[in-house]
Amino acid sequence: MSRIGKLPISIPKGVTITVDKDNTVTVKGPKGELQQKVDPDIKIEIHEGQVVLSRPTDQKRHRSLHGLYRSLISNMVTGVNKGYKIEQEVVGVGYKAEAKGQLLDLSLGYSHDIDFQLPPEVKVETRTERRSNPVITLTSTDKQLIGQVAAKIRALRKPEPYKGKGVKFVNETLRKKAGKTATTATK
Numbered sequence: 001m002s003r004i005g006k007l008p009i010s011i012p013k014g015v016t017i018t019v020d021k022d023n024t025v026t027v028k029g030p031k032g033e034l035q036q037k038v039d040p041d042i043k044i045e046i047h048e049g050q051v052v053l054s055r056p057t058d059q060k061r062h063r064s065l066h067g068l069y070r071s072l073i074s075n076m077v078t079g080v081n082k083g084y085k086i087e088q089e090v091v092g093v094g095y096k097a098e099a100k101g102q103l104l105d106l107s108l109g110y111s112h113d114i115d116f117q118l119p120p121e122v123k124v125e126t127r128t129e130r131r132s133n134p135v136i137t138l139t140s141t142d143k144q145l146i147g148q149v150a151a152k153i154r155a156l157r158k159p160e161p162y163k164g165k166g167v168k169f170v171n172e173t174l175r176k177k178a179g180k181t182a183t184t185a186t187k
Helices: 060-081 143-156
Strands: 016-019 024-029 032-037 043-047 050-054 084-091 096-100 103-107 114-117 123-127 135-140 166-169
Touching: 016 043, 024 060, 032 060, 050 060, 060 143, 084 143, 096 123, 096 135, 103 143, 114 143, 135 143, 143 166
Parallel strands: none
Antiparallel strands: 016 024, 024 032, 043 050, 084 135, 084 166, 096 103, 103 114, 123 135
């Protein structure tokens, strides 16, 4: 069996999970509601405060779907219960980030500012303290969506390898290159 797929998902207090006839899982919690359509081959059983997924055969397709849907449902339960948060740092002289509702205004060293429209499920906050880099904080209940939005923001100006300027995740370690070294000409 799949090591991840066979693990049961415990349902915390305040979270309800329902499965429709067409195998759509709906998870409701204090932070919101999420839905996921599950392949009809994967069977979902809810009993004793746990969700257990099972597969019909040991075909490669069924094995991969078993672990995938177990992880997706587990992420949904965590999202509606606690939520997800990603912090990104804007590194560079003159680089700025400012949140205006669902619009993120970024100044990343280009000739123009970038206005990044966020989906309604993702909330954004920016923090700029004196003598430190601006920090963008994204919060959402949907792990996949928040990760995709964070990747798109990072792609606007990836950290360059010499000085590390660009948009990076807060605890991300960058490998820097040495750069040019001055050599003396000998005759």
